[in-house]
Amino acid sequence: MNAVAVESRLQARLDALAAVTEPGEGVTRPSFGPLEREAHALVSDWAREDGARVETDAAGNTVLIYGEGEPYLLLGSHLDTVPAGGRFDGTVGVLAGMEAAAQVAGELELGVRVVAFSAEEGARFGRPCLGSELATGASPAGLLDRLRDAAGDSINDVARATGLTPEACEPWLRAPAVAAYLEVHIEQGLVLEHERVRLGVVDVIAGADRLAIELTGYAQHSGTTPMAGRRDALAAAAEIVLDVERVGREARHGVATIGRLDVGPNSPTTVPGSVRAVVDVRDVDAGRQRASVEAVRAAIDAVAERRGTPATVTSLASRAPVMLSAWPRRALTAACADAQLPYRVLPSGAGHDAAVVAHTAPAALLFVPTPNGRSHAPDEACRTEDIAAACVVLAGALRRLDDDAAGAAALPDPEQEG
Amino acid sequence: MNAVAVESRLQARLDALAAVTEPGEGVTRPSFGPLEREAHALVSDWAREDGARVETDAAGNTVLIYGEGEPYLLLGSHLDTVPAGGRFDGTVGVLAGMEAAAQVAGELELGVRVVAFSAEEGARFGRPCLGSELATGASPAGLLDRLRDAAGDSINDVARATGLTPEACEPWLRAPAVAAYLEVHIEQGLVLEHERVRLGVVDVIAGADRLAIELTGYAQHSGTTPMAGRRDALAAAAEIVLDVERVGREARHGVATIGRLDVGPNSPTTVPGSVRAVVDVRDVDAGRQRASVEAVRAAIDAVAERRGTPATVTSLASRAPVMLSAWPRRALTAACADAQLPYRVLPSGAGHDAAVVAHTAPAALLFVPTPNGRSHAPDEACRTEDIAAACVVLAGALRRLDDDAAGAAALPDPEQEG
Numbered sequence: 001m002n003a004v005a006v007e008s009r010l011q012a013r014l015d016a017l018a019a020v021t022e023p024g025e026g027v028t029r030p031s032f033g034p035l036e037r038e039a040h041a042l043v044s045d046w047a048r049e050d051g052a053r054v055e056t057d058a059a060g061n062t063v064l065i066y067g068e069g070e071p072y073l074l075l076g077s078h079l080d081t082v083p084a085g086g087r088f089d090g091t092v093g094v095l096a097g098m099e100a101a102a103q104v105a106g107e108l109e110l111g112v113r114v115v116a117f118s119a120e121e122g123a124r125f126g127r128p129c130l131g132s133e134l135a136t137g138a139s140p141a142g143l144l145d146r147l148r149d150a151a152g153d154s155i156n157d158v159a160r161a162t163g164l165t166p167e168a169c170e171p172w173l174r175a176p177a178v179a180a181y182l183e184v185h186i187e188q189g190l191v192l193e194h195e196r197v198r199l200g201v202v203d204v205i206a207g208a209d210r211l212a213i214e215l216t217g218y219a220q221h222s223g224t225t226p227m228a229g230r231r232d233a234l235a236a237a238a239e240i241v242l243d244v245e246r247v248g249r250e251a252r253h254g255v256a257t258i259g260r261l262d263v264g265p266n267s268p269t270t271v272p273g274s275v276r277a278v279v280d281v282r283d284v285d286a287g288r289q290r291a292s293v294e295a296v297r298a299a300i301d302a303v304a305e306r307r308g309t310p311a312t313v314t315s316l317a318s319r320a321p322v323m324l325s326a327w328p329r330r331a332l333t334a335a336c337a338d339a340q341l342p343y344r345v346l347p348s349g350a351g352h353d354a355a356v357v358a359h360t361a362p363a364a365l366l367f368v369p370t371p372n373g374r375s376h377a378p379d380e381a382c383r384t385e386d387i388a389a390a391c392v393v394l395a396g397a398l399r400r401l402d403d404d405a406a407g408a409a410a411l412p413d414p415e416q417e418g
Numbered sequence: 419m420n421a422v423a424v425e426s427r428l429q430a431r432l433d434a435l436a437a438v439t440e441p442g443e444g445v446t447r448p449s450f451g452p453l454e455r456e457a458h459a460l461v462s463d464w465a466r467e468d469g470a471r472v473e474t475d476a477a478g479n480t481v482l483i484y485g486e487g488e489p490y491l492l493l494g495s496h497l498d499t500v501p502a503g504g505r506f507d508g509t510v511g512v513l514a515g516m517e518a519a520a521q522v523a524g525e526l527e528l529g530v531r532v533v534a535f536s537a538e539e540g541a542r543f544g545r546p547c548l549g550s551e552l553a554t555g556a557s558p559a560g561l562l563d564r565l566r567d568a569a570g571d572s573i574n575d576v577a578r579a580t581g582l583t584p585e586a587c588e589p590w591l592r593a594p595a596v597a598a599y600l601e602v603h604i605e606q607g608l609v610l611e612h613e614r615v616r617l618g619v620v621d622v623i624a625g626a627d628r629l630a631i632e633l634t635g636y637a638q639h640s641g642t643t644p645m646a647g648r649r650d651a652l653a654a655a656a657e658i659v660l661d662v663e664r665v666g667r668e669a670r671h672g673v674a675t676i677g678r679l680d681v682g683p684n685s686p687t688t689v690p691g692s693v694r695a696v697v698d699v700r701d702v703d704a705g706r707q708r709a710s711v712e713a714v715r716a717a718i719d720a721v722a723e724r725r726g727t728p729a730t731v732t733s734l735a736s737r738a739p740v741m742l743s744a745w746p747r748r749a750l751t752a753a754c755a756d757a758q759l760p761y762r763v764l765p766s767g768a769g770h771d772a773a774v775v776a777h778t779a780p781a782a783l784l785f786v787p788t789p790n791g792r793s794h795a796p797d798e799a800c801r802t803e804d805i806a807a808a809c810v811v812l813a814g815a816l817r818r819l820d821d822d823a824a825g826a827a828a829l830p831d832p833e834q835e836g
Contacts, residue, residue: 189642224607224767241656268696278686
């Protein structure tokens with residue numbers, strides 16, 4: 001296929017996937033929900049049209065087999081979204097992987113597969129990368145029954161409703177069967193745009209801690225309860241929101257956010273009796289990340305004590321920063337150079353399936369620019385020509401990795417590489 | 419009926435009405451919803467069993483006619499609740515009014531009626547006393563299409579679904595047809611409990627301003643957006659929550675509260691792009707109330723300006739404090755003394771239908787204690803013996819008002835009274 005045909009097919013597929021959404025602004029395909037399954041079915045149909053064979057594991061990770069055999073090169077990303085999210089986050093990596101796999105599968109010694117992971121977004125259950133964790137065997141015991149969505153349903157409950165049985169998922173994603181994993185993703189930031197480069201090669205993925213806070217106040221009539229006698233859970237939460245912001249500001253290259261906050265009973269005439277919120281702390285430096293989490297916990301305890309609004313804090317997820325593998329990264333940078341596409345090496349503030357996969361197989365991550373840096377929002381943008389450029393680089397990197405593997409009795413140990 | 423029989427019947431009716439609720443904690447009967455209608459149908463059946471005739475106006479206000487003729491004495495309160503509210507707020511006034519009316523109707527010259535107003539709680543549409551406003555003709559033009567609930571439905575939309583047509587409601591509640599209005603309500607505060615008195619006679623009902631705030635930030639990925647570039651609508655709202663609390667504290671006898679706050683998109687991995695909140699400001703002094711509202715508006719503007727998160731502020735309701743009528747109040751205090759029930763005169767921090775009725779007919783308000791002062795909450799409490807005591811006082815006050823009316827060619831002008 002020529003470049004124009006690739007762009008045209010990418011555009012048509014992006015449009016078709018964007019239509020698989022709950023009503024409302026942007027794209028909403030909740031993790032482990034029926035719309036996520038519908039998106040997986042759609043890409044499976046497209047892969048079959050290109051001659052690929054399709055397998056799905058018990059966690060709903062869909063594997064599109066373009067070139068049979070082991071070891072194999074794996075490409076991929078995810079198809080779920082945050083509520084009212086964009087049409088590119090995750091989707092771009094699956095579609096770009098499919099284009100590159102379709103182009104090179106016939107030429108390579110190694111097998112070539114594309115994976116669409118399930119449930120990468122943490123919005124629904126407060127923990128990201130559930131599908132890739134199950135595929136790599138990294139999922140903590142009991143998690144699938146413990147984590148619940150806003151409706152109180154566990155991951156197992158929700159997944160079973162679409163015919164999945166995540167607790168029965170046998171880990172399959174690991175070296176040496178998987179020679180390397182390559183993921184394309186939108187940057188979701190402004191570095192590439194500011195530096196006017198077409199592509200970014202990620203060296204480190206920020207660690208992320210996610211803490212659930214429950215504050216208990218005392219719900220009383222707002223008109224008859226004097227200010228002095230109140231235990232207002234929202235006023236306590238407001239102090240914590242500002243403390244978290246301060247911790248993020250003091251972390252220099254880190255960030256700290258409260259993106260989700262729910263008030264109970266949330267009536268204009270009732271002093272708030274409870275608040276649930278989720279804190280997100282990220283850093284590319286593990287020590288600074290731990291220090292920020294400790295500072296957030298200390299601030300919550302201080303507010304709870306002073307206001308008489310007891311707080312419970314639960315860690316929903318805690319992932320250290322992940323250095324990606326030098327071997328597949330070098331294949332990406334060399335392929336950029338081959339194609340005369342300017343790139344830069346940069347860290348990722350967002351978590352990605354590549355960070356989970358990096359623990360069991362060599363993994364690399366390629367960014368395409370996100371105009372305005374806006375993501376997890378309906379007006380998330382991405383230029384089709386940049387995705388097409390990423391497809392060219394992916395195809396080049398696959399050929400280089402295949403060459404490397406053919407030239408070596410054993411695959412190179414990425415830990416021994418530069 | 420003797421006192422034991424009255425208490426037993428009150429208890430049975432309170433239990434029956436508490437069962438008319440949405441699932442979940444406490445009692446939830448949304449304004450103008452089908453469960454509110456079900457509660458109105460239940461009290462109508464009970465009234466008919468006692469020989470009363472039932473009329474309902476187009477706004478769903480139910481009138482139970484125990485003694486025909488005009489002028490008539492009117493008792494009443496409301497049957498809707500806040501979300502996850504208690505079983506006494508409103509209900510007590512309707513049931514106590516029915517007991518007193520059933521006892522004295524046969525003895526009086528004047529007619530005797532009980533009204534169950536619709537939609538007193540402001541939770542659903544952000545404005546209280548919709549039913550009594552429609553009955554008295556105080557409802558502002560266009561309000562029924564303008565105010566919307568969380569689902570985006572207008573008052574007219576919601577009411578039509580239960581067969582009501584509030585926009586067609588002809589005002590009927592006014593002097594001289596209504597000689598006086600008496601309402602019993604739970605105090606929802608701690609004055610009576612602290613002073614160990616059984617009943618409270620209200621002299622002034624606090625004014626209330628309700629402001630809707632919409633803050634617009636910029637929704638971005640929480641991992642990739644540096645702290646410095648953010649326009650976080652929740653962080654802005656957090657400052658406003660604390661500013662409102664400060665204004666309430668500085669108002670001495672007033673209060674200021676944000677009880678409702680909704681974050682958009684409310685995802686743990688997205689910097690909040692929008693917040694909607696409702697501010698409730700109350701005071702028994704009109705000047706102080708205006709000053710508090712101005713202070714809140716100034717604080718919102720300052721935060722919005724400094725953080726680059728534009729704010730719109732809309733007044734949902736603005737009611738000045740209301741002095742209640744001396745004539746029916748004196749009947750209540752005299753009836754307390756007749757029954758040797760200790761009482762005290764006090765202001766009401768909560769709004770009540772009596773404050774709306776006071777603009778078109780002489781109105782008085784009698785409080786029963788609320789143990790722990792807790793209301794608008796599932797564990798709202800009220801002793802049945804206190805409600806029975808209020809029934810005795812209501813009956814005594816009705817007899818006194820009837821005597822007064824019989825002894826005067828015209829009814830006394832309450833404005834000329836002490």
